[in-house]
Ligand SMILES: Nc1nc2c([nH]c(=O)n2[C@@H]2O[C@H](COP(=O)(O)OP(=O)(O)OP(=O)(O)O)[C@@H](O)[C@H]2O)c(=O)[nH]1
């Protein structure tokens with residue numbers, strides 16, 4: 001089946017709200033909400049196609065846009081490439097120029113609308129921040145809070161608590177303290193053997209990713225609790241009491257195409273891809289380089305944070321190659337050195 005190249009836009013107003021439109025009942029995926037856009041014409045440059053569609057469908061003229069996420073989806077009757085751009089400035093009054101219903105919604109409310117199946121990663125890309133901060137080792141709660149205060153001031157909203165030195169209990173206590181102190185300001189992504197409690201996300205290492213994949217674990221499906229959740233599907237069959245499911249934000253560390261596919265299979269919401277450049281901690285170790293990182297980011301069907309040896313100055317370049325943004329430890333934010 002020939003893959004149809006579709007241009008679509010996440011259009012953001014100054015107040016942060018995003019424009020969605022309702023597809024006509026008779027259309028493909030009719031009656032569902034969508035990000036405005038449509039099919040690219042033969043030989044048409046991508047941005048021209050997007051501009052044409054938004055003019056036709058909403059009566060607006062784009063003045064600032066950048067690539068957001070580029071994904072492939074196979075419906076039973078259609079294979080599409082959804083080439084989604086983030087539009088941050090436009091002229092004209094957006095309206096349903098083809099008679100369709102349009103609505104400005106707050107990013108956190110997008111989940112209340114029914115979108116086509118292909119749109120899950122687009123909604124994530126529209127909602128997730130551009131920076132994913134990973135905490136440095138050996139900081140106590142007070143030092144972390146001070147540093148995070150600085151980070152929040154710089155617009156950091158999503159933080160992975162990485163503390164390799166702590167016992168599981170100390171780690172859990174620290175996480176609870178930090179979550180209570182930062183409240184809604186920070187979206188916490190925790191590490192560990194089991195999915196964390198509600199209200200925080202879970203970041204699995206590439207080794208965990210492989211193990212979870214091997215036993216057919218998938219986000220949102222039931223699993224066994226216990227010392228390890230790595231129970232085979234057969235074992236789950238024999239233990240009908242295993243009714244746990246987990247629906248938090250799931251992230252996975254990936255380094256190659258195989259792991260990106262596994263992350264997709266276990267229902268991960270986003271990934272980190274590393275190491276892009278040599279890092280201070282592993283100066284001589286193999287790294288992907290920008291070209292390979294770009295190829296891998298293009299392969300991923302979910303938001304990708306580039307990690308390893310990057311600074312904030314690399315954010316634009318990361319987004320140009322299709323990444324959601326960059327991830328890194330506090331070294332990325334020099335102001336974030338509480339000691
Ligand atoms: N515009 C848009 N299309 C989407 C989204 N999600 C999604 O699966 N699609 C699919 O991508 C294709 C886009 O085609 P479209 O119907 O918008 O195309 P178009 O504006 O050129 O319309 P036309 O074919 O009626 O002229 C459809 O098969 C649609 O189901 C989305 O968020 N926005």
Ligand SMILES: [Mg+2]
Pocket residue numbers: 036037038039057
């Ligand atoms: Mg359309």
